[in-house]
Amino acid sequence: MGTSLIDLRGQGFWARDPLVESLLALLVVELEPEVAAHPWLDPVLDWWTVQAIGGFGGCIAPDLDRQLNAPDRVELVAEAARRIPSRIASDEVVTVDDPRFSARAGRLWESGAWNRPQSLGPWLRRVADTFVELLDGDLHAPIRWALFVYEDHTAFLDAPSGTDAVG
16 A cells, blocks of 8 residues: 655655545535636545546645645635544444546546545544645645644654654
């Protein structure tokens, strides 16, 4: 199982691919109703859907710097991301099979043979919370420090000495 980087403006974290796929899929579900009012979202949601269903082991690319290139875009996505943790049951497996996500995935992946994002709730909630911290500017984790969000903890792999290396 690979890991992929979620980063914005030089800050970021690494997480297991199924968690990143599930997070992106849930963002698509949360943001789909906003597309009419914010047309810029449509290609962003297409991009995130492909990243969520493509099975790109170890190289999922949310591409936040390109997709969220203005403060109002970051805030809209952060608002949606804040709703995700409370919708995840504490100990269940989360499978993203919402019709809004499925319709977009089916349109983009015409063969119909695409992965349904799935991960454990507690782990996904941890990644979603860290994602919100990133968007809010509260995650102080330069990419070079390699912050990994694991299933039950976070850890810097290459932080300067004296940095709190485990969370």
